[in-house]
Amino acid sequence: MIFHDSIQEAKQYGRDAVKEMTARNIPATPDNYAVWYAYVSGRDPDLSRMISILDGNGQSFTAAICSDLYNKSFASGIDEAALNATTDRIESEMKRILSYVGEAGQGAANYSTTLATAHGDILDSKNVESLTSAVTKVLTETRKMEEMNKNLEHQLANSTDEIGQLRDDLEDMRKEAMTDALTGIANRKLFDMELRDLAKEAQETGDELSLLMLDIDHFKKFNDTYGHQTGDQVLKLLASTMTKTVKGDDIPARYGGEEFCVILPGTNLKDATAVAENIRQRVSSKTLVNRTTKEDLGKLTISIGVGQFDLGESLADLIKRADQALYEAKHSGRDCVKTQNDIGANTQTFN
Incomplete structure (x- = not known):
């Protein structure tokens, strides 16, 4: 998992993580600290959901449960x-x-x-x-x-x-x-590896590299209304649409929860924006219907942020810029594409 927090944010998240562990009588081991840092920063929706369920059920955070949380969020994933x-x-x-x-x-x-x-x-x-x-x-x-x-x-x-x-x-x-179990596309670990390798290659060759950050609009409301099983089907539909839309060496990945990414090697900002718009249109053109009840669930829409890699910058900066562009899309009415050029002066990171 990539963290791209400022020094002040990191300090605050660190204090909050220790506070959460202390409240649950969890020892502050490095593995546990990583879990609760990610939890308080709010960047891993799946982890937040698991902890909320455990809290809701009144379960104690035993060593086994803590180990399971770490393995699901940070370990290699290999059995x-x-x-x-x-x-x-x-x-x-x-x-x-x-x-x-x-x-x-x-x-x-x-x-x-x-x-x-x-x-x-x-x-x-x-x-x-x-x-x-x-x-x-x-x-x-x-x-x-x-x-x-x-x-x-x-x-x-x-x-x-x-x-x-x-x-x-x-x-x-x-x-x-390296595969997301639900959607079948690259998971966060593979995304991190591929982005790192492609950025290194871009540094060596001077090739362009762009990144799309996608988020399903009002997904929490959709989940609460129709249930997690239907929500899972929506996630799979988006992953399938992304896979069918991108071409060649492009890499679609699930970033976490309802957030997805597409790595676009050899692609500048203008062309990446065109790819993003194509994905958005294909997704919004689909009508969601419950196969069992035949109930019309309405339209699925997504917001997309687009960033282009600047040679010499850190990957954290690229991800943050694409994330900020996604924030602009969310606050511009959703169901749209915004690029790093649209980022406002007072934009904050959208998590």
Whole structure:
């Protein structure tokens, strides 16, 4: 999670985080501090919802619950049990391969000794019988070596297949850890990684890079009226529309709650604004209908802020600028696109 707070904001959030932990008798460990800093700053709607539910149910914030909150919001997202199991399988397979190679090496050494002995026997042979015996010994050991090599080839082929499967398993785990479970698009962790890498690339090449920040208008009211399940369907609809609208190397991602982002490499502010407007129009053109009751749920609208990366600036500045443009869109009637050029002098960050 990227924090882009001023020194004064960070101090206040830090004090508020400690106050919240103290009120709930939660030890101020680094992991817990990260959770409650994010909570009081209000930048992670999913985390805020989880804590509100726990508070509403009167649950105590045990070590297990605190650990779960941290893992859901900050950890890598990889199932540790599955990762450990895969690691154990890789270690086991490597030991098997080393065993195969060791056996083959010993067999090759024995074969070499046999050939050296047979060579001497052949040179010392005085008759056909002794020569035949020496040649037969070489033939027998050669066949043994051939059979051993066949077994080694078969064993190594099996190990290759197993390692290939393990590689695929690890790739699946990596993708799962970087994908938003509800919408199927990039999650916050992958967004942070991709934005960092693309900004670094832009620094090196001088290419343009833009960022869209999207927020569903009146989503809380929609959720309260129709329920979280319907709200989840709306989130999936927006993610699907974004994915179908963007092209090439563009990266749509869920930033948190009802906020989404699109990273647009090789795109200037003008073209990024056109992409944003295209997304907005496609979303607003859809009519929401409850599939079960056939109830007309009205129109879905979104507000979008657009920022362009300035070479040499921090990513926090880019995100904050796009966030401020989103704030302008929200306070200009919603269902519109605003860019960093529209930011007013008194604009504050919209969370």
